[in-house]
Amino acid sequence: MRVSINKSSIKGEVFAPPSKSYTHRAITLAALSEEAVVHRPLLSADTLATVRASRLFGASIEEKGDKLLVRGMAGRPGVPDDVIDAANSGTTLRFMTAIAGLTDGITVLTGDSSLRTRPNGPLLEVLNRLGAKTCSTRGNERAPIVVKGGIKGSEVEISGSISSQFISALLIACPLAENSTTLSIIGKLKSRPYVDVTIEMLGLAGIKIHTDDNNGIKFIIPGKQKYSLKEYTIPGDFSSASYLLASAAMLDGSEVTVKNLFPSKQGDKVIIDILKQMGADITWDMEAGIVTVRGGRKLKAITFDAGSTPDLVPTVAVLASVAEGTSRIENAEHVRYKETDRLHALATELPKMGVSLKEEKDSLTITGGTLEGAEVHGWDDHRIVMSLAMAGMVAGNTKIDTTESVSISYPDFFKDMCSLGAKIEEIPEE
Ligand SMILES: O=C(O)C1=C[C@@H](OP(=O)(O)O)[C@@H](O)[C@H](O)C1
Ligand SMILES: C=C(OP(=O)(O)O)C(=O)O
Known part of the structure; x- marks a missing residue:
């Protein structure tokens, strides 16, 4: 046009x-919970990619008036029946790649021609260290990405200079791992407010994250947690x-x-x-x-x-x-x-x-x-x-x-x- x-x-x-970032998080966290209502969501191409991906992992999401009614997967994402197409949305691709690390099988994630040029290397590397097996089909750390689930939790480091979405993604997935995870940020963390938004929303969903800001940034994420988002209105x-x-x-x-x-x-x-x-x-x-x-x-x-x-x-x-x-x-x-x-x-x-x-x-x-x-x-x-x-x-x-x-x-x-x-x-x- x-x-x-x-x-x-x-x-x-x-x-x-409504906020795009809060909507992505509310849908994702609701999908990991048992049952939740998201009021006044942003319904845009990017957030609809998160809705589709959450459904493929097993959530049921129904649009009713100005609300999304979510019956979630209660912390147990299933193996998707189809490829996850994150379309143009970096947030969707990164969040869902980490969630794929929790399944009992293999997930394939891709996106449009723009998303397929965007970097994911640090996220894939950390997921491997946490026990998943990831690869980029073209060997260039870009989507299409294949993830075999199996993250267990461990001590890992990640660069903060490319995208905070890698960190948000790990903060969302790791509370469901068996063991706790310590995520240390190397260098300065870019786009930090988005990580703060993630931690705020995780708190509302009953998830505990400890942030240690002395001597660089470290996130301590206890394992075996339970998501319990109930209701949220998007600002x-x-x-x-x-x-x-x-x-x-x-x-x-x-x-x-x-x-x-x-x-x-x-x-x-x-x-x-x-x-x-x-x-x-x-x-x-x-x-x-x-x-x-x-x-x-x-x-x-x-x-x-x-x-x-x-x-x-x-x-x-x-x-x-x-x-x-x-x-x-x-x-x-x-x-x-x-x-x-x-x-x-x-x-x-x-x-x-x-x-x-x-x-x-x-x-x-x-x-x-x-x-x-x-x-x-x-x-x-x-x-x-x-x-x-x-x-x-x-x-x-x-x-x-x-x-x-x-x-x-x-x-x-x-x-x-x-x-x-x-x-x-x-x-x-x-
Ligand atoms: O987590 C989020 O909701 C976002 C994080 C930011 O990306 P980076 O962390 O890649 O800078 C921002 O640019 C993007 O629009 C939304
Ligand atoms: C970069 C953006 O979003 P995403 O990373 O989710 O594609 C954006 O909205 O400007």
């Missing part, structure tokens, strides 16, 4: 979509909301209120501090869960460390493109291992709109200026598409392709933007 975008200002109220998603809030801040004449944004362990809530630091007119009523942004102020450049919050990089790159001065997005090498190499995608597309940008191994340096309309490529990547849409509303006269990819995390993105008055139209197929 392609859209054309003209200069816009946006006004009104929207409800932030709003700050990563998805970032496109609404940042657009309102950049567009003159805008005034947008986003509801359903309560304080949360989500790292991406720092988008509010980022916008404040850049000089935007933004207020957050934490008790009411309401963020209000008024556009029109000139934004200032920023230095942004992306270590903990990689998904904000496309949003911040576009903000930096219109800000006064030179911004730096640093500590961002892990952003290259997403649906696309997002540093390279941004470094390719934003200059088409007149942005002065330098790409280095783990950083982008962006000098703000006037954005020009252009035909840009969305790279089949939801976050690249949504951030380019923000830039298009500033520049006008912009066309973006592969826009159907917003279905991965924010299926109503264009509907919500248009309800606020954004001038975005679908271009009919030729």
